[in-house]
Amino acid sequence: MVALLFVGAVGQLLPFSSPAPDEVLAFLQAMEIAPAIKAAFSPVLGAGLATGRATPQVSLELLRRLAELPAREAEEALDVFRRALERGFIVDTGAGSSLMNRVLMRLRMGAPWELVKYELAARYNALVATEEVLLRHAVIGRGAQAPGGPVLPTDRLILEVAWVVADYQLDPQPRADPLEASVRVRLVNLSGSVLSPSIVEPFLAALTPELLQEIAGRVFQIERR
Amino acid sequence: MPWDELDRLIRAAVVREVERGLPALEGLEGRVIQRLARPVGRPALARRLCAALAWPRIRLGWALATGVALLAVGIFVGRVLLPSRGTLPAAGANLFTVAAPGATSVAVVGDFSAWQPIGLFDHDGDGVWTVTVALPPGRYEYAYLVDGRWVGQDPLASEYVRTFGEYVSVRYIGGEGL
Numbered sequence: 001m002v003a004l005l006f007v008g009a010v011g012q013l014l015p016f017s018s019p020a021p022d023e024v025l026a027f028l029q030a031m032e033i034a035p036a037i038k039a040a041f042s043p044v045l046g047a048g049l050a051t052g053r054a055t056p057q058v059s060l061e062l063l064r065r066l067a068e069l070p071a072r073e074a075e076e077a078l079d080v081f082r083r084a085l086e087r088g089f090i091v092d093t094g095a096g097s098s099l100m101n102r103v104l105m106r107l108r109m110g111a112p113w114e115l116v117k118y119e120l121a122a123r124y125n126a127l128v129a130t131e132e133v134l135l136r137h138a139v140i141g142r143g144a145q146a147p148g149g150p151v152l153p154t155d156r157l158i159l160e161v162a163w164v165v166a167d168y169q170l171d172p173q174p175r176a177d178p179l180e181a182s183v184r185v186r187l188v189n190l191s192g193s194v195l196s197p198s199i200v201e202p203f204l205a206a207l208t209p210e211l212l213q214e215i216a217g218r219v220f221q222i223e224r225r
Numbered sequence: 226m227p228w229d230e231l232d233r234l235i236r237a238a239v240v241r242e243v244e245r246g247l248p249a250l251e252g253l254e255g256r257v258i259q260r261l262a263r264p265v266g267r268p269a270l271a272r273r274l275c276a277a278l279a280w281p282r283i284r285l286g287w288a289l290a291t292g293v294a295l296l297a298v299g300i301f302v303g304r305v306l307l308p309s310r311g312t313l314p315a316a317g318a319n320l321f322t323v324a325a326p327g328a329t330s331v332a333v334v335g336d337f338s339a340w341q342p343i344g345l346f347d348h349d350g351d352g353v354w355t356v357t358v359a360l361p362p363g364r365y366e367y368a369y370l371v372d373g374r375w376v377g378q379d380p381l382a383s384e385y386v387r388t389f390g391e392y393v394s395v396r397y398i399g400g401e402g403l
Binding site: 057058061062093094095096097098101104105107108109111115119160167170171172173185186189190192193194 | 334336337339340341360361362363364365366375383384386387388389390391393397398399
């Protein structure tokens with residue numbers, strides 16, 4: 001009796017069991033999508049899971065939700081995630097916003113697929129634009145590494161800056177706060193937790209409105225690559 | 226001794242034995258029936274306990290029902306008394322609370338749960354729904370689902386984000402944003 005009461009009560013505290021990466025990849029293989037998409041996505045997802053660019057929990061949940069969609073839509077989403085992981089971008093932080101979580105959010109909201117696809121593409125473009133502009137201006141020394149390479153401290157910085165830029169670009173109404181102020185607030189708030197102050201402070205010193213405008217201007221100009 | 230004499234002696238002995246036992250046999254059938262009809266006395270409590278433990282008579286249906294009931298009580302106690310779980314490793318406990326009087330179901334969805342609903346509870350029926358979620362440091366976007374309706378602006382949020390006209394709340398955990 002006592003054992004049953006204990007199991008019932010303490011079971012509430014136990015964390016959900018985290019799926020193994022193999023379980024995520026096995027689910028991908030079982031999806032009813034084009035074999036070529038699976039073949040292309042599986043190795044980069046495996047590398048992303050191994051390096052921390054994606055987490056098994058969110059990845060598996062995303063695949064489950066995508067499996068409920070028409071195959072074409074699932075393939076469109078997986079193609080973007082593949083390109084992002086191939087460039088070494090973080091697609092799921094495990095503690096905050098990310099491309100994978102954003103798709104899950106829109107699906108939870110019941111958004112039409114065209115909107116989900118549009119936002120996913122825009123946020124991917126924002127990642128590419130942020131990395132390219134920061135590299136060109138030597139604000140960061142190295143871009144994101146290939147999917148099997150290590151996650152750099154600046155990778156999370158790129159993600160957070162790109163996220164704010166995309167928030168502005170995707171908001172249909174003009175915002176009261178300038179983009180630069182929002183980026184500064186975001187990074188200061190994350191400094192000391194998921195971003196090291198040694199990364200944030202030099203970046204904020206180099207940050208200018210022109211830099212962000214250059215990034216924002218490229219978000220909708222980037223061709224598929 | 227001739228065989229005839231022996232036979233006579235045996236017959237006489239048998240007759241004597243039968244005549245000697247006849248009084249004892251009188252009313253035997255009635256006494257047996259009376260004894261059988263008499264209720265058997267209950268053994269002592271200790272003996273009954275020993276017997277029960279040695280040879281437990283378990284009825285499967287009752288055992289299953291009792292087990293399920295105990296498990297349900299345990300789950301209820303856990304939900305009422307213990308903080309809820311999240312999908313992330315245990316970290317700081319974060320209270321999510323929303324006033325939704327009259328609602329029948331309230332949940333929070335967010336980056337911390339892969340946008341899967343985590344139920345809130347209104348234990349005392351005052352319309353204030355709460356749940357505690359353990360979150361590691363980070364920046365989390367979230368919203369409430371009140372009877373399935375999206376409520377994106379939490380008064381307790383650090384900030385709001387609006388994309389495509391829909392709000393989500395933001396909470397910073399750890400760092401300077403705490």
